[in-house]
Amino acid sequence: MSNISNKLNFGERSGRLVLITAVLGVLGAGYFKILKFTLNNLANKIYLSFFISYEHIIAACMLSSAFLILVYAIYYCYCEFAALNYTNRDEGNNEALQVMHKADLAYNYVFKFSSLAFILSGITIVMYINIVGFLSLQYLVMGVTIFLFLLFLFFLAFKNIRQELCKSLVSLKNYIISNRGKIASWFITTFIIIYFIFITMSFSQTTVFTTEFSNKSSAPIKFHFENSVPDKITLQFYFVDKDNNEHLTKQTEIETSQFRRSFIEVTEQSQQSKESSIITFLNDEMSKSQDAYIAEDSHYDYNYELNSIDYLKKGKNFVIILFNKNSMNNNKNYRIVNQIDINENGDVIINQDKFQEKF
Structure with missing residues (x-):
């Protein structure tokens, strides 16, 4: 742990802190713009077939991901500010090593969760588009989905691919288990945002x-x-x-x-x-x-x-x-x-x- 944490001096830690702070500013500004767009445009639009559209799902995924990334980024800034006080301490100081290691982990969490949120958003949007596509008989969506499914079945005929698929499924299972807290928090936050959009829709007209x-x-x-x-x-x-x-x-x-x-x-x-x-x-x-x-x-x-x-x-x-x-x-x-x-x-x-x- 000491070899990893002490590779970064005060200037390097300050540099990445400035980077994350800039990301915070951009995310914060973008978040409120997306939220404003959602409330002003999507909350007043009620789709007749399925009540909500992929626009609502995309907006909810973006808002959920941005919100949780902001939370992780703020947590990192808190840890990094604490680590800066210990940067020039003795390398054998256990308290200093723990604080700096905590900041390093928090920094990695920001980027790891960003990629995880991107994957979860993509899966959710694709699943919604497929469900709506089949229910509303969108031939393009149905055709692409069926083609990919048949292609998947074709590749399963090869033994090497089946073995690699089994290994991938085991790795995916381990990845989900190790990140179950982050995945659960993302879905819960997304559900809350969708529910908030529903509530806003119900109050779109004043009696x-x-x-x-x-x-x-x-x-x-x-x-x-x-x-x-x-x-x-x-x-x-x-x-x-x-x-x-x-x-x-x-x-x-x-x-x-x-x-x-x-x-x-x-x-x-x-x-x-x-x-x-x-x-x-x-x-x-x-x-x-x-x-x-x-x-x-x-x-x-x-x-x-x-x-x-x-x-x-x-x-x-x-x-x-x-x-x-x-x-x-x-x-x-x-x-x-x-x-x-x-x-x-x-x-x-x-x-x-x-x-x-x-x-």
Whole structure:
């Protein structure tokens, strides 16, 4: 261990520390650009056939690999800064040798994990492309995969190749076992990033609820939802007597189907070329199952109007609007209460004309 660690002097250690620090800066800047691209472009694009596309998988693999490489690089910098304090110590100092050896291992981990992350990313992307290719009948992907599989079976007919394959499988098994922690951390991080993309997709559209009360003779109540509407809205009308007791006058429910609706729906569709060439064939094959719904550019409006004068009595009345909004983690219940009075002349007096809520 001493022969390896002490080959590097202070200047050499400082040089590789500067190198890794520069890599950190480049990776950090690139990481945030990829993350921004993912959130601004991919999170608003929902593919109709498979919900996500190879674009999401590539972005998740890149973000996962870059994040873990950043972690290893930061850990190396920490170890190297500690090792610089021991560089000029006595070669027989065990503490100095341990610290410098730790820095050397951390430096090697950065590059070893980089190659491992590249391999894992490639395998994951190829597997996804193959699965989607067979499910969506992409003849190019199916043809290449079947050809390579048949070629593999052909080479298995040779004894020497079978023996080398067995040796390679044993080496691969040992490599996976020795790096199982790194492999597991990469897949866990990638899964978390994909899950984060899913969550971002679910919040790509904001729901806005607006209800307006009017003092017209029919006392209309207008409901307006943007982008989504609850399955059911319950309205309760209460009358308050002279003794301040509340009496339920009417309870009614509004179903989703009762809302008038209008919308702008934007989808992105692949366009197949009429020309016949190998380039257009490849392009058409890769474009299969790439039709996507663009949530950011789509907008939905739901409207309903209820004339409530028949449910109101002279004096003090209360209108209660009840509905719930489901999200990924919880269920929020909304209760909106508004006072509506009817005076002796039959005039409608509303306490608050408008309620609006975003969720």
